[in-house]
Amino acid sequence: MPWSDLEDEIDRWTKAANVALRILFPSERRLCDRVFFGFSSAADLSFMEVCRGSMIQLLSFADAIAIGSRAPERLFKVLDVFETLRDLMPEFEAVFSDQYCVFLRNEAITIWKRLGESIKGIFMELENLIRRDPAKSAVPGGGLHPITRYVMNYLRAACRSRQTLEQVFEEIMAPPSGGDRSLPSSPLSVQMAWIMELLESNLESKSKIYRDVALSSVFLMNNGRYIVQKVEDNELGSLLGDDWIRKRKVKVKQHHGSYHRSSWNKVVAVLKLDNNYLASNGASKALKDKLKSFNTYFDETCKTQSNWVIFDEQLREEMKISIVENLLPAYRSFLGKFHNLQDIGKHEKHIRYSVEELQARIDELFQGSAGSAGGSRK
Template identity: 55%
Template sequence: MINAFPPETIDNIHKTAKMMVSTGFEREFSDMYSRCRRECLVESLSRLWFQKLSFEGLQMLSWKEMEDNIKRWIKVFKVTLNILLPTERQLCDQVFFGFSAAADLSFTDVCMESTLQLLSFTKAMAIIRRSHEPEQLFRVLELFETMRDIIPEFKSLFRDQYSGSLQNEVATIWKRLGEGIKGIFMELENMIRYDAAQSAIFSGGIHPITRYVMNYLRAASRSRKTLEQMFEDRVKSSFSLSVQIGLIMELLNRNLEAKSKIYKDPTLCYVFLMNNCRYILLHIKDSELGSILGDAVIKKHTAKVRLHHANYQSNSWNKMLEFLKLDTNASMQPNEEANSMKMKLKSFNMHFEKICRVQSSWFIFDKHLKKEIITSIVKDLLPAYAKFIRRFQRVLQLGKNADKYIKYEMEDIAREVSTICFREEVNPINYHHIHICL
């Protein structure tokens, strides 16, 4: 842009400035110069399609319109700080060469209005209540990072006594954006805290709030360095980013515990908790969340998955083992033992069919967890069943008439168990619309 001025033109303007200053008309020349260049800067900004919006006007925009304005503002601000203002600084220094005070004053006069206009948008974004909704964290983070990255350049441009208020304004707005981001995390906490349990998730699958919060935190963790900068003032009071995310995780776990109470079947309750805890665990381990929260949190959630798995098996499959317990009464007659075993085997067959039928409609989202569950069931059930059948065949005179009571062979048991929790999950409805590329 500065190359568009012929060198002789700048030289002539400099000579004029020198003459005006030496004759006591420094302020008059500076005002005239500033007015001319100010109009040029405003025109340049208008050509970048940056529209000045009032605070009230911004509040009326939809979030999609707000997003478009944020993206446009970031581009315009970078062009302004990297091209337009440095050009004006260079031009002022050439025109007022030898008169640094006049150069500083003129530069500030030229750029003040346009710079404040640009900053007013960010200032509004920092205080508009709607910007504290969780979905909007990532765009506000972009604003914060943009301002953080240009502050050194800003200070080098506005380095004189006339632009102190402008430097303070930038620092204040940047801090407000940081407070706004902290406010967004508080909104996420409130969303979890007040998300009342209304209905059970069919098949014990992943609850939408679990998906939402974990995908949200995983996406947010990609901006770890920026977020840690947000909370650095809280670090001094032992409230860091890891503590903040840990609090959110604890709220989510409590919320899920409350939602699990909706299930009438306690076994399905544990399937729900097992699924959701496993989902949380995997999202921690395969993202930056793992290093933010630390190994202790990973171990804690691993233990939770194991506990829910154990409770699930104890409330369903371990009860099946009761039917396979052998009578230890030595005084029992063979026919009495045979009748007892017939009744036990009949009960086992009936409950085995029921549990396989019911649990075949349930859902375990993680194939590795599903394999662990099936392996664990088979490991406990098959040996007990085999021992019972061998004893049953001996009691009924080496297998005479035993086959009509034995409905399942060992292979049948293993095959039927493998069908449990095999149902494919129905695509979940989005809990909240969120503009994140996950």
């Protein structure tokens, strides 16, 4: 059956199971007790014969869901079936309490546990999906990768059923080998932390596709920032803990630093001069050559990075400010020394940018191109 049709069937099953266990079977139980008043064994046997077929049909549907596909997108409906059976357990205990019906009650418990195993299996399949996601082509402009959006939105949605998932993962689980031992140690938090570790490892592999180290850092910055935003202020963040979030924020800052070292620091380095250099006879020509080199590096860097993307507006502004604070003082100082040359007149034509024009070009960075953000940031 197509999954879309099966989703509708699960909704119908949920309503039917509640009506059967809360209304129809209790009514049938009372009727059997009244008809066979004084003959409890006959009442029990009659009730079992009347209800067995319908109950087995309801349980068989739940069992089919439990043993069906463990594709990640099925989690939420499997949770619905699991929660329905769990919430109806008191009714199972009350209605099917006699010796003839005990097998139905036991079967319900078995299938309920099987549904729990199916939920665990779905999370294992999510892990496999992350592991198998290939690092074939780079996201244009170093934007958000689809696997990041998918996993983070999936986990946020899953954590809305935190209480149920805690129940499913309640067995003692050791942290995966190599995992962060400082993480909260509840079974569900360990599971979530392990999935996040797989995702981060996958993104690290994908970042190596970019030949430009600076662009690789932008990619990791974008995806790292998105992960932090999706974790904060919700159940997922509560499970992973404040220390986990803090460490990921530090990582984003580290990628920011790597971006500068591999990009703008090289542009700024062209402008650096020492006093001995200025005192030499060839200072005028050397300054002119450095200015020409700076213009070339700056133009190439701006042209390239104007097509890169920073999806988060605040991060984008922080990036531009850091570039301005790194570059403009060095450029202003260089121009001051350049203007002190005696033969400035014949070299002034090489000054392509004023300080204000330099800042205006920087403001045009990270605009991206169509599709650079890797799709919607939601």
